[in-house]
Amino acid sequence: xxxxxxxxxxxxxxxxxxxxxxxxxxxxxxxxxxxxxxLPLQLxxxxxxxxxxxxxxxIFTGSKSTTTTAVSPNSDFxxxxxxxxxxxxxxxxxxxxxxIARLQGAVIQSDQKTFGWHLSFNIEFELPALKGSTLTGxxxxxxxxxxxxxxxxxxxxxxxxxxxxxxxxxxxxxxxxELWIEFKIVGYYTPMKKPDW
Numbered sequence: 001x002x003x004x005x006x007x008x009x010x011x012x013x014x015x016x017x018x019x020x021x022x023x024x025x026x027x028x029x030x031x032x033x034x035x036x037x038x039l040p041l042q043l044x045x046x047x048x049x050x051x052x053x054x055x056x057x058x059i060f061t062g063s064k065s066t067t068t069t070a071v072s073p074n075s076d077f078x079x080x081x082x083x084x085x086x087x088x089x090x091x092x093x094x095x096x097x098x099x100i101a102r103l104q105g106a107v108i109q110s111d112q113k114t115f116g117w118h119l120s121f122n123i124e125f126e127l128p129a130l131k132g133s134t135l136t137g138x139x140x141x142x143x144x145x146x147x148x149x150x151x152x153x154x155x156x157x158x159x160x161x162x163x164x165x166x167x168x169x170x171x172x173x174x175x176x177x178e179l180w181i182e183f184k185i186v187g188y189y190t191p192m193k194k195p196d197w
Contacts, residue, residue, distance in 0.1 A: 047190050050159070054090040054100050056168070056181040067107075082109040090123065094171070094180065101125040107141075117141045119150065123185075125157075133157025135185070137166055152187045161190040 059066045071083040084107040092098030105121025123135040134157060139150030147169040155162030164187015171180040 047188050049188050050162075050164075050185070052090075052100065052183070052185040054092060054183045054185070055094045055096075055171075056088055056090055056103065056179075056183055057096060058086065058088050058179040058181070059177065060179075061177045070106075079109040079115065080112050083107070086121070090183065094182075099126050101127070101130075115142065130158055133159050135159055135162055135187070139166075141168075148181075152185070155189055158191075159187075159189040160192040162187055164188060 057066070066088045067084050067086040069082060070085050071081065072079075073081040086103065086105060086107060088103045089096075089099055090101045090103055092100050101123045103121050103123050105119060108118045110116060110118045118138075118140055120138045121136070123137065125131060125133050134155060135152055136154040137150045137152050139148070141148045141150075147167060150166040150168070152162055152164040152166060164185070167184045167186070168181045171182055173179050
């Protein structure tokens with residue numbers, strides 16, 4: 001009986017010491033780790049790159065309008081708080097042929113000092129091989145400056161787990177009611193197995 005009691009006591013002591021050593025090691029590792037650390041990038045072997053060169057045609061008035069104002073509040077700064085909704089074609093050529101996709105989303109005048117717009121949008125592809133696939137983007141556009149950049153923050157369909165950048169520059173427009181912007185879209189996606197519903 002005494003031998004059993006001594007064995008149990010020894011086991012408890014050794015277990016307590018082991019736990020204390022483990023906690024001490026964890027604490028030391030946590031203290032030595034920097035608040036921010038840049039680690040080597042380990043790319044997924046299946047990750048693929050994509051690139052599109054398209055033209056964004058925005059029309060503000062008339063029967064072919066692609067953008068409409070949903071909210072137009074009164075404010076000290078012109079257009080501050082204005083919200084627009086857009087459904088804009090993205091063409092393969094600047095002459096408005098070869099429809100690649102449609103950019104659909106919202107634009108908000110969120111700057112009180114200049115014409116600075118926040119955009120949140122989906123790019124829904126119309127090409128047969130990409131039909132139904134999307135890229136999600138967001139960013140800031142200054143109305144009177146060029147170039148502009150938007151972040152790709154996700155995607156669906158073919159473009160699952162997408163990330164990347166959209167680079168845009170304003171082109172000359174035929175009149176004040178129409179706007180042409182050139183887009184270069186660069187990014188990566190990782191193919192995923194879809195569920196069998």
